[in-house]
Amino acid sequence: MTAVSPLPADVPAASPYADRPKGRIEITDFSLRYDGANGPMDAVSDVSLTVEPGEFVSIIGPSGCGKSTLLNALAGFLKPTSGVVRVDGKPIEGPSADRGMIFQQYSLFPWKTVRQNVEFGLKMKGMEASERKRAARTLLGLAGLLPFENHYPDKLSGGMKQRVGIVRALATGPRILLLDEPFGALDAQTRLIMQQILTNMWQRLKISVLFVTHDIDEAIFLSDRIYVMTARPGTIKAEIAVPLPRPRQPAVIMSSEFLALRRGLMSLIREESLKAMGGEINADALLGLGANFDGHDLSRAL
Amino acid sequence: MKTATLSAEAPPATAAAPETLKPAASKAADGVWAMVGRANLRPVLVGFVSIALFVLVWRFLTVNRIDLYVRFMNVPSPDDVLESAKTALSSAQFADHVLMSCRRILYGFTLAAVVAVPLGLLMGRFKLLSEIVFPVAEVMRPIPAIAWVPMSIMLWPTNEQSIVFITFLGSFFPILLNTLHGMANVDPVLVRAARCLGASEAATFREVYLPATLPQIFTGLTVGMGVAWVSLIAAEMISGQFGIGYFTWEAYSLVQYPDIALGMITIGVLGLASSWAIRLIGRLAMPWSAK
Numbered sequence: 001m002t003a004v005s006p007l008p009a010d011v012p013a014a015s016p017y018a019d020r021p022k023g024r025i026e027i028t029d030f031s032l033r034y035d036g037a038n039g040p041m042d043a044v045s046d047v048s049l050t051v052e053p054g055e056f057v058s059i060i061g062p063s064g065c066g067k068s069t070l071l072n073a074l075a076g077f078l079k080p081t082s083g084v085v086r087v088d089g090k091p092i093e094g095p096s097a098d099r100g101m102i103f104q105q106y107s108l109f110p111w112k113t114v115r116q117n118v119e120f121g122l123k124m125k126g127m128e129a130s131e132r133k134r135a136a137r138t139l140l141g142l143a144g145l146l147p148f149e150n151h152y153p154d155k156l157s158g159g160m161k162q163r164v165g166i167v168r169a170l171a172t173g174p175r176i177l178l179l180d181e182p183f184g185a186l187d188a189q190t191r192l193i194m195q196q197i198l199t200n201m202w203q204r205l206k207i208s209v210l211f212v213t214h215d216i217d218e219a220i221f222l223s224d225r226i227y228v229m230t231a232r233p234g235t236i237k238a239e240i241a242v243p244l245p246r247p248r249q250p251a252v253i254m255s256s257e258f259l260a261l262r263r264g265l266m267s268l269i270r271e272e273s274l275k276a277m278g279g280e281i282n283a284d285a286l287l288g289l290g291a292n293f294d295g296h297d298l299s300r301a302l
Numbered sequence: 303m304k305t306a307t308l309s310a311e312a313p314p315a316t317a318a319a320p321e322t323l324k325p326a327a328s329k330a331a332d333g334v335w336a337m338v339g340r341a342n343l344r345p346v347l348v349g350f351v352s353i354a355l356f357v358l359v360w361r362f363l364t365v366n367r368i369d370l371y372v373r374f375m376n377v378p379s380p381d382d383v384l385e386s387a388k389t390a391l392s393s394a395q396f397a398d399h400v401l402m403s404c405r406r407i408l409y410g411f412t413l414a415a416v417v418a419v420p421l422g423l424l425m426g427r428f429k430l431l432s433e434i435v436f437p438v439a440e441v442m443r444p445i446p447a448i449a450w451v452p453m454s455i456m457l458w459p460t461n462e463q464s465i466v467f468i469t470f471l472g473s474f475f476p477i478l479l480n481t482l483h484g485m486a487n488v489d490p491v492l493v494r495a496a497r498c499l500g501a502s503e504a505a506t507f508r509e510v511y512l513p514a515t516l517p518q519i520f521t522g523l524t525v526g527m528g529v530a531w532v533s534l535i536a537a538e539m540i541s542g543q544f545g546i547g548y549f550t551w552e553a554y555s556l557v558q559y560p561d562i563a564l565g566m567i568t569i570g571v572l573g574l575a576s577s578w579a580i581r582l583i584g585r586l587a588m589p590w591s592a593k
């Protein structure tokens with residue numbers, strides 16, 4: 001992991017982004033406890049992670065380990081029980097258009113057309129109607145969605161809905177994009193295309209991305225770095241760099257580097273998934289699967 | 303790769319071609335007939351036949367003065383009612399009754415909607431307000447509007463106001479409760495999405511809570527309109543001097559039996575027309591839910 005210092009002097013004066021926030025995420029000793037029906041429950045405990053400006057980072061972990069919780073805290077919907085969540089050095093105080101979010105569930109407004117959905121953030125910024133219409137149409141054109149601008153969301157396929165969701169989140173020009181298993185409900189083919197679209201947009205816009213997924217291939221294909229979380233209460237089990245060169249072609253998943261990363265991640269995650277399933281599968285059965293791999297050594301080995 | 307990825311998303315439409323190779327003209331014609339035959343014409347025809355059957359049975363029972371425990375001797379026949387409808391429709395007095403009732407509905411119902419919808423929205427948003435209003439509403443709700451007639455006459459200086467008040471009460475609670483119900487079912491993900499896109503509290507209310515609740519609000523308005531008519535007719539029968547409810551009751555007192563049926567049919571038609579109007583407004587207000 002690269003050490004990052006605040007580097008105001010290094011920013012070239014000519015850069016159009018010189019005066020803009022860079023989108024650095026810094027989570028320190030984050031814990032969050034829910035007050036559920038059966039008493040308090042630790043969902044996430046002692047998580048520290050960073051996303052450098054312009055970096056694509058994934059979080060992968062078993063179901064219920066607190067991935068959505070972490071992302072919701074970053075978005076500003078949840079306050080950590082302890083620890084700090086900082087963006088560009090400032091603690092988060094609430095939701096803001098600086099941090100775009102794509103949710104696990106489809107979240108387009110059913111009462112707005114595709115274009116009105118994309119315009120929403122601009123409208124909230126107070127942009128004039130004709131101007132935001134033009135902006136939204138430009139963005140929809142880039143994403144190949146212009147023919148559907150006047151459709152209501154319930155007429156769209158799942159892939160299109162998520163695509164509109166991404167365009168909507170990017171319309172306000174956030175420096176950070178948070179995605180919570182955005183492609184979980186899509187078929188394999190659509191998923192691949194969506195991954196390429198996302199990579200493409202990320203490279204063009206130079207935003208920081210924190211991406212939550214269940215899918216190991218997806219995490220490796222997309223990310224610069226991957227954090228593996230443990231079963232509940234979620235902690236960081238391992239941090240893995242993905243040194244695959246970019247731009248990555250779909251064929252990269254057949255390369256030996258990819259497969260090696262995949263194998264390592266697999267065993268890390270299998271351990272945690274079994275743990276997450278509780279007493280259903282005992283430790284002896286686990287041995288039979290040959291999955292005793294020490295995560296911390298793996299990250300070092302890589 | 304950059305250009306390829308952006309154009310890759312639109313799958314070519316050629317895959318569907320073999321299935322559409324049937325003669326296009328016959329298919330289109332089929333479609334038209336299917337639409338007219340199944341979707342439009344049949345229900346209308348069946349509707350007419352059903353109403354015609356009803357009138358025929360009514361006519362049979364009344365013309366033959368059937369007495370099967372339920373007595374049809376004094377019940378006017380459709381012919382009698384048609385006759386009295388002709389005289390009534392040509393008299394200004396009948397039109398006055400109808401207009402009077404419509405005006406009371408308009409005032410009472412509109413007032414109820416204007417108070418109950420915003421109140422329901424605010425109660426859904428602010429727990430404290432809900433906790434304050436809800437117990438009172440729960441106690442008042444089961445009291446039928448007719449039971450309010452004596453109290454209403456005491457409360458309001460004029461008869462007219464007390465009838466409008468009763469109409470208001472009748473439609474108020476269905477609208478309020480449906481709005482509340484709608485607010486409780488707003489998808490929290492949509493609220494979060496709006497907040498993430500920079501929406502303020504007020505903007506979230508206007509852009510998310512309100513449209514998300516609109517279908518339930520219109521359910522409430524439709525139910526409320528029905529109850530408004532029920533309450534109005536009851537109030538007019540007891541304390542009115544005008545109105546279609548008064549007309550119907552007066553017909554009974556004056557032994558003008560055909561006018562009773564005329565009054566009833568008029569009430570039915572007015573009720574139908576007003577709920578139809580609400581549905582129309584609903585469809586205009588919610589173009590996204592159009593089928």
Ligand SMILES: Nc1ncnc2c1ncn2[C@@H]1O[C@H](COP(=O)(O)OP(=O)(O)OP(=O)(O)O)[C@@H](O)[C@H]1O
Nearest residue numbers: 034035036043062063064065066067068069070232
């Ligand atoms: N509002 C809440 N109140 C109480 N418990 C909650 C709440 N939200 C989530 N939890 C619990 O906290 C834990 C973490 O939830 P979270 O949704 O963050 O998991 P996740 O990693 O996103 O899971 P998945 O992969 O299934 O989406 C879960 O056990 C969940 O049951």
Ligand SMILES: [Mg+2]
Nearest residue numbers: 067068104180
């Ligand atoms: Mg989740």
